[in-house]
Amino acid sequence: MHANRIWELLSRKMDGEASMDELRELEQLLMNLPEDAYRIDIVTSYLSKKPDSGTSGEEEALAWQKHIGLMQNLHPEEFDDAPSDVLPPRRHSLISHFRWPKVVLFSILFVVIFSTAWLLYQKHASSSLSSSANPVQLSDQNIPSHPSKTKQVLPDGTQVWLNGNSHISYEENFGKNNKREVVLIGEAFFDVTHNRHVPFIVHAKSINITVKGTTFNVKAYPEDKNVETSLLRGVVEVSSKADPKRKFVLKPSEKINISASADNEMLQPTSGKKTLSGSAHDNNIYSIDKLQPEPGSNLIPEVAWLQNKLVFNSEPLSAIVGKMQRWYGAAIEIKDNRLKDLRFTGVFSNETLRQALNALQATYPFEISMDNNVVILYIK
């Protein structure tokens, strides 16, 4: 009797709690029940749709008025300025409720205080986006970023696995107007529901990725210099926002790296730079490579994070250190330039930072020291 297990897995899937293994198991179980698949689809999409809690707002307005009255009694010195005739803000006005300059000011403060640099980046990304030719409004639908990996299902059934500290958002009218558009900050793996008529577009930093139904990985962390798109199956089309006419078509098992320096050009107020596609610019802006599985484990490094593995295949230490900083949430610095270009191949999964560094050290004898919570690698 698999029925109960199916209900359990369906519940977890609807609530975004299912792991990759559980989703795979569910797929397997459902494959044996083709006649029920359609009904399961309908019921689950109906049940997993979270009701919008922000209704008329009357109830909140009334409660807030009473509450602020109480606060004025309790803390007269702090709340005397609060207007007593608080008007209920309308639905969806929550974002405009923020005063922009204030938000920017706060962001800067927080960056200074909490070093959460990417909070600021998010504002930066969404504002630069809305000023581009193809504006995506500040998302009404936000899928929160979690410190660890999460899986989300978009309204069209597209599945997205978000890596740690990554964030994806989309407009409320996602899927309508013949457009499926999402904005990505960080790293995500997409399994896009096939729909020939409604292209699926990922905006990541300075590039747009257009797909029709496929599986691919996008890495666009704020602190990275480039955006990396790896394609597992299907076809995707990658274009830079600075030069939308120039399109790169990726074939399965290929990845493209586009330098995000095009960002800077894009942000210039005068975007009359038709010369961007000039040859001088082409040289260092992109590279297309084959995806190579790591020989020992047969894992593809680009998507190994899905299985909680950190894989690198003949990569320079400078790149590995970047990955390890993200993986372990630690600051690592290479003091000696000779170390930067050393290439390593390997897989980490449950190792601690110390164990991982020791393993690298065993391959090439460098020194490790700690200074103000920064790990420093050097040669004696």
Add this chain to the structure above:
Amino acid sequence: MIDQIQLQLLLERIAVFGDHDAYKRLFWVFYKDLNRFAYSFVGSNEVAEEIVSDAFVNLWKNRTRLLEIENLKVYLYVAVKNLSIRHRTRNNRDQLISLDDLAVDIPLTCGYANPEELCISAELATAIHTAIQKLPPRCKIIYKLIREDGLRYKEVADILQISIKTIDAQMTIATRKICQSINFVLK
């Protein structure tokens, strides 16, 4: 539903600057869900309203320590739960409150997606809602917190002091019962 990042931003604005706007926004975002949650325990709208208000009074009082909070959502729900339980034990002297005798109310008219959009009939939608309404209290409170309020399993586990396994089991029951109610049974 509010984004985790926006929530953190509000929390920091309240904690660091004593920002009234952020405080108000937080109240607006959580009022309804917390009110329904409190109602489950106390069974009175007026009392539920006071409890949520008190929870926010305490939050303001302790705002300088807000940054120590790991999860603001969980903090608010736990605060409301504790105030609700205190209210009940004070008035009824029933020392033990079981999740099995809560009066969870899930309004039928809450803004689920338009049934037509999802190609299901209005009758089917009503049947589903009736089934949700009929769930046993323990199951229903867990269902409400997860499906309606959008909390994670881990968060609900922390709020209700139950295991994730229990949540799994209860959500399984809910999904099965709802599907059964529309004569959708897996063999």
